[in-house]
Every structure is written in structure tokens, then in C-alpha cells.
Amino acid sequence: MENWQEISNLDQYDTPLFVVYEDRIKQNIEMAIGLLSGEVSRFRPHIKTHKMGEVLELFAAYGIYKIKCATIAEAELAALNGMTDVMIAYQPVGFKIHRLMNLISGFPDCSFSCLVDNLETAEAIAAVAKDLGLGEEIKVYLDLNTGMNRTGFPVAENVVEFVNNLRKIDGLKFMGLHIYDGHIHDPDPAVRAARAKPAMDKVLADADELIKQGCTALKIVAGGSNTFTYYAGIERLECSPGTFVFWDENYNRLIPELNFKPAAVLVCTVISLPAPGLLCVDLGYKSVSSENPIEKRVVFPWNDDLSPIGHSEEHLTLKHIGPREYKVGDRIYGLPYHVCPSCALYEEAQVVNNHQIEKSWRIKARDKKISI
Template sequence: MTEQYWYTIEDVDQLDTPALVVYPKRVKQNIDMLKYMIDDVFRLRPHIKTYKNKEVALLMMDAGITKFKCATIAEAEMLGMCNAPDVLLAYQPTEPKLLRFIKLIQTYPDTKFSCLIDNEASANTISTIATDENLSVNIYIDLNVGMNRTGISPENEALQLYKACFQLQGINLIGLHAYDGHIHDADIVIRTEKVNAWYGIVIKLQNEILDSGFPKPLIIAGGSPTFPILASKKNLECSPGTFVYWDRGYQLAFEEQHFLIAALLVARIVSLPEENLLCIDCGHKSVAAENVLAKRIYFLNAPDVKIISQSEEHLVVDAGKGHGYKVGDVLYGLPYHICPTVALYESAITIENNNITGQWLNIARDRKITI
């Protein structure tokens, strides 16, 4: 009889593979741990990109979390469907995305939606369209604090943009957004030094805005790698996302964060092409494949296999001669990057007390729900 671990599924014969499975009890424990790591739940604005389903969003709301962050209109709409009180679309919408965003605001009036901008032209466009629709769109200025992906420099140009936006009709300027996704050093001391460097610049900007006679702008900042550092500061909102499921990459990189693995991939051995090789039904279409082969998936009950190759539907690993694995054996895989992995699956199968209990539909993995 196979030894039972926390992840073992007793009725796994009912589950076709590859499959994404989630353990609700562990999800709840991760939410509790997140709350424990910060002084005020009101400072939490978790990103929903990892899970993409209503069920986890509702669990967070049940835990007292009222603010959320997302990256797509579909993710924002899913939160509107959940009656989430406050949702930031962490994206600068351009037409037709802007028109969809306006429609979102009109369709879900009980949710306070906001978005990002990093230039005056985009602000003017939002102002014009919002004014035509008799709306006031909530805006955060997106700051480039080193990732060099989006945003405006917090040192030189941001204050002028803030002043310009404050004068525009159809815009309600709320604050500043700073994402530091480029900071992922394993050493928390180094991470802390890098966070403090950009944080000081953003606080200086905040004070300059205050000195210019404007209301104090709110600050939304960070992701999972820098969450413990930013959580220890005051007067800003934190936006971790991966914590809810966790993954192999963050498990290895950020040892000071003790979130539980709450989602896995279940796969099966489908062939034994050579005496040392196993072929598993876990190809590019089953697990995030942006990393090198060795950093895509780690099998909890086959930790020593070495990945040799991967194609669309197959993963070939070297298990060594005399390995003892058989066709049909079930493997439990931990993705290195869970967020894009979840997007490959229509649903996550729920596992409670080592048995299948249902499914959570990942409706926000699509580009469009209704809007």
C-alpha cells in the first residue's frame, strides 16, 4: 500500500491527468499566515493572478481582505462578480481595453475600480472618455522603481505628471503604485537594502506631493519576494500574490516565508521508452515552461528524477536503471512557477481529507468573461 502523505489522493483513479489540484485547507492556512505577517489586514491588497477563481477571492474576503489587485479585465470582472469592495487593475488601459474598463465600472457599481497611468497622453484619453460617460475614474501613478517594464521615474517626472493629472476632469487621483518585481535575491538582507533604496525615493515623492498642497497619496507596493520587508513599514498597501498556492521557485528562494504548498499537478507515467527513462503526461501545455528544463516541475514522490526533454504533451525524465516505476504510476508535481501554470487549466480540482471533493473554475484565466 502506498504511504499516505498530505498530498496523496486516495481516489486518484477517478482523476484524468494531467490535472491541477488544490488543497483548500492549506489555502486558508496561507491566508491566515499572510494576515499574521502584517499589522493591519486593511494594508493587504493581494494580487489575484495566481489563482484566478472566485472561491479563493471569497475566502480572502471572508478573512477580512477587502482590497485586491489584478492585471486583466477578466480578473477585474471576476472580482466584480464577487462584490469585492476595492479592485486595482494594475495596468495602463489603452483602447479598446479602456472602453472595456469603463464598461466594467458601469456594470459593477458596488466595486471601486482603479487603474494605472504613467504618461500625460494616457491620462488625457481617460479624462476625455470618462467625462463623456459622466464618470470619474480612480487613478494611481505607476512608478518605475527599477524593473524597467512600465512606469515613470519617481525622481524627476512623476511630480509633474501628478500635478497635471490632478487638474483633469473625469479623473480621481488616489496615489502611487510601485512594483519591484526585479528584486528577488535569496538573501533577505540584500533584498531589504534594495527595497529601502527605492522606498526612500518614493517617500520623498510622496512628501513633495504633500508640500505642493495635494492630499497625501496612497502607496501600493511590492509583490511576494519583498512582502515581509514592506509589511514591516507603515502607511502603504502590500500586494503579494503567489502566497496563496506557493510554488517550488519561491519555496527555494525565500526561506523566511513559510507559506504552504497548496496546489500541485497530478501526472502519470505513460511510457518507459528505455530502461532508465520515464515518459510523463506533463508537457509544455501542462506546466509553465518559461524556465530551463530543470526548473519547471519537481515531483514530490519522485524527487531524484532528472528531466531530459519536454514537448507539448510529454515530459521525459531519467530515473536511473532499476528504478521500479511502472506505466500508470501517479506522480505529484510541484511547479516552479504556479501562476502561469494555473492559466493552463480550466479548473482546479479540490482535495480534502485526501479525496476529490469538487472543483474551482479558473474563470479569470480567459481574456474575457462577459465584458
């Protein structure tokens, strides 16, 4: 395997490290835009994967100024770094509604929107805005449940009627429809497309009817990385993948037709050789996402003689089969299986150019709060 990951000045850094490769990030952004035939206007990348202002600056360099996010902190980071159209792909409930209003007031040059999936919450959002004297309509998208059963108004029900009732709520501005179908992750892209198509046909038909009824500027924001290939071919849609920016081993296996480059690496150090055929590294589950079984947390493609067998807070025990000899102090490069939550475990990313760590980027929106 090509040793693109090697870092010449690694001896100047402690581990575990979260490392990103700037040239590969740029290549992934360019590839994503290419899948949309260069139509940046249809691209609304999710920032949950990276949570970094510097990556948003890279987006802006490619003309990308609208994004999707999940938290108030991510939305604030976007506004702080030049994004002008920020969709919070989350329904604000309780005190989070007040935080949203503070965000809207604090960044008047940025257009914020959020999701709703029931009229009661929509009315609560409008009521808070009115009580605070916000003086502007709150932009909302209807979140649709297309089978993931996590959030959303059921797509099979009367979406048009719901939207018409939503549009009657004073103080809200209906922007369009949103779907996320993370339950569709078959390796065959044709199967993924076939599973996504029935719900999308219904979404498009409902959108057509709503446009006839006066929603002339209606937008449809759809999917993540798993259905990006399919939705990129539907010109009416804004696509919102997130993982593409760093890519990871999970999607590398699940979505073989996408050729995004791994752009994030975990670096760890051998700290002990506790028994024959075993070694231990400092990559505990505080340093790599561990929601999956142990064999699906981190892979070591440059050390295929190693396999994880034990994991705890600060330690990862690896079984070693083969002639290669390891010693305490050796550095080992791994690829996270799920990069998004792995990234969020680190305060900063070390940035590599030309095989050297040149700088660091703060993973600022890993915090629950920046200022709002």
C-alpha cells in the same frame, strides 16, 4: 518528505490535473495577514495567481475586500465575487479603455482604479469617460518604475510635478502611487531590503510632499511576494503579493524566510517506459509553465529519483536513477516551479480536503473575457 499531497480517490480522475489544497490556502492567507500584524486594511492581494472566484470568497471570509489584478476579466471576476475595491495594475490603452468604462458602468457598487504612467494615456482615459458620459471621475494611480524597466514613470524624476499635472486632467481622480519591483529577487532578505530601500525612500518623500500639497488620502501600493517581507514593515504601505496563496518552488528557493505552504500540485501519469532508465509522463508544456529551462519547470519532491530531460506539447520525459521501479499507469505528484502561468493552463482546479478531491473550482479569469 511528509506525504501531505496524497489523494485517496485519484483513480477517479484523468491527468494531468491541477490540484489545490483548501486547508493550506487558508493557512497561507492567515500567515500573510500575520506578517501585516493582522492589519487586513493594508492587504491588497493580487489575484493573478489563482484567478478563481472561490479563492476570492475565502479572502472575503478573512475580511479582505480589496484586491489587485492585471486584466479586465480578473477585475470582473473580483466584482462578481464581492470585492469592493479593485485595482487594475495595468495601464489601459486603446480599446481596453472602453472595456474599463464598461466595467465601471456594469458594477456601480465596486470601486475600480487603474494605473497610468504618462499624461497622454491619462488624457485619453479621461476623454473616453467624457465621451461616454460616464458621469464620474476615473480613479488612477501613478505607476512608478523603480528599476524593473517594464512600465512606470521613472521614480528618480520629478514625481511631484507629474502628479500635479495629472491632477489637472478633468475627469480623473488621483489615488496614489504604485510600484512593483519584480527585479529584486536576491535570496538574502537583507540584500532585497537594501536594494528596495533607496527607491522606497524617494517614494515616501514624494508622498509626503504630495500630502502637503493637498493629496491627503494618498495611498501607496507596493511590491509582490519578493519584497513582501520588507514592505510589510512599513505601515504606510498596502502590500500586494499574489503567489503566497499557492506558493511555488521558485519562491520557495528565492524567499527562504517566508514559510508559506505549497498548496498547488500537478498530478501526472506514467504513460510509457521507452528505454531503460527513462519514463514518460503526460505533463507536456501545455500543462506546466515552460518559460524556464527544463530543470526549472516542475520538481518531484516525492520522487527525487526522477529528473526531466525532454519536454514537448503533451509529453515530459524523465530520467530515472535508483532502485525504485515504475510501471505504466503510476501517478506522480509534482510542484510547479512557477505556479501562476501553470494555473492558467487549466480550466479548473480540483480541490482536496482530507486527502480526497471533493469539488472543483473554475479558473474563470484565465479567459481573456468573461462578459465585458
